[in-house]
Amino acid sequence: MKRLLPTTVFVLLLAGCSSAVTGGTGATPSPGSAASEPPSSSPASSAPATSPAAPGSSCDPVIDGMSPREQVAQLVMVGVDPSDPAAATALVRDEQVGGIFVGGNPTDLLTDNALDRVQEQAKLPVSVAIDDEGGRVQRIDELEGDMPSAREMARTMTPEQVRALAEERGKAMLARGVTVDYAPDVDLTDQSADAAIGDRSFSADPAVAREYALAFATGLQDAGVHPVIKHFPGHGRASGDSHTGLVSTPPLAELRGHDLAPYENIKEYGDVSVMVGHLDVPGLTDGDPASISPAAYKLLRDEYDFKGVTVTDDLGAMKAISDRYPLPEAVLKALQAGADQALWSSGGQVGPVLDRLEQAVASGELPEQQVRGALERVLRVKDACG
Template structure:
């Protein structure tokens, strides 16, 4: 996403004719008579800094730490209705100029996440997000894409943040400090997630779609600076989301404007995919600790990987991330509702269904609107087995664990 908008596959997409511990918690969730009840308060967690990165070959997969003060996720999920489970897999754009409308969207649909696009700030002022959270039975992930440079959401409130390209001229300690300061400002306003940093490789002119949003062209440099930025966010209690898997930086266009093609998969392995291995693979620094990073999958055509569908709708892409790169956290789609790489061919309900079926944990769209028609399309798909029930449970479990709702 940028400033203007911001397994198996049984789903058949119908092409339309054409000329996305956290700062909101910990939240304690109990089960009483089979009814899920949530209580808690906003606390900003603190803790030791994540360990320095180690070579991939030296890592061993480590189980996520279990907080035995939290209810068991299996019991929490079992107490939820099918519609409530599916709602946790949606992140819908809300109008940050309309706090009451955003709160009503959450109250009526119980979506798992909201995304604040654009530059309106009313929802980020005067603790307006507390009212939004008050209407949620399960805490809501509140996301912005505040990268710095061209893609910022709170610069009018909390000052300008340099672009990734500008930050690459600083030390990593300075970048971490900038991200910590920004993360604390976000957390104080009720934001829980920053869809950043970008780990795409750069090399384009500054104003192209990735351009100055990238930390550089060398995978090792990108990894070091992205890690520093993400560590600063995590220290502030903000969940980072690295993007855009498997790599948008060397694509031949802008997926906001239409379908784009990257270099072949084997080429990506040697460069664009390396930051993912070193940041979020098994035992990697952003895969461990109290706030593991999430990953966002872009809308890309990748020779040797995708076959007629954008990467966000392709099962092989999620299998690559999960099985080969060993990522065990939450996976988001890029914007399914305002990027023509998807909207140029597919209606939103079928794109959301296909993305979840392909392996995304959470489908994101910034265009907003009523989530109920999307849930109306997903619920029968789950009942019919089009969406696999076991995979749905696993996805919701990952989402709830990331919110510290259960352990």
């Protein structure tokens, strides 16, 4: 039986998530409409682009009432076992994490109002995310039916039909307690369907991909589900799969004219988040994955004027990151770089991660003002500031 979450649980909750197909959920599509020329300023500065909470913000009383550990806990998105509702409930009760990611094929957490019981243990609304793109990356197909891949949608459907399909799918998600979808994918590629991105991409044409991604994102929002477009700054032409190791994209100058086009005029997408991929971009990230590179977040914030929540791709199950850093350090590096939410789909290690973040705030490694800015963005998406 389906029913909507209680009114104390807010609909627009954000969280980053990662898909079993491309770590931390595959690519994030950008919804459509003609793109304009991006600014040409250089992203050379490595300082993270962070927007501190505005003085007198309505979030201030909520943030001021939280302990340092509760504050950093709101900035993590933790994978949970979809077959074990009791464990997810205990995680939220004990650690008060800001979000959970429901991956895999079991549906126990998505039936019998199990997510209502998870929310009842939270002091603040919990973002509940899945990566339901269609095709190879689906989470509720056993419950709600199969959805075609992005490539198939663009081949056989109009943008309005895609919008209507996403709205119908979003309503089904929301009725089961899901508030965030790590979709659509705005990566551009004409690779074979089973490549790392492959048929998860609407098109290799920036205008087509943007139009269909915008339609999909609009449909989700019309249903009350928060879209997350991915994978910034563009996984479609990367050298491989970041699940298996660090991959490289074409140089930044080349991305500007193609892969980054879906992110232009990003405000047209409405209230969306952006997932940042584990991608080394020559001329931008200096050999680091974009997900932990201050220059990548600065590019998104400053040149593309993005004001919403940024979430990492999967920090725990993708070797582009896990081969380089233990999870607590990877999460810290992502937040230091400018991420608002750090995602790991594998679950576990929540205590050590929060211990490390709490220590970093106390020592100044993770500036308090930066945490506060991220918190305000995350809480506003969850409509948790009153």
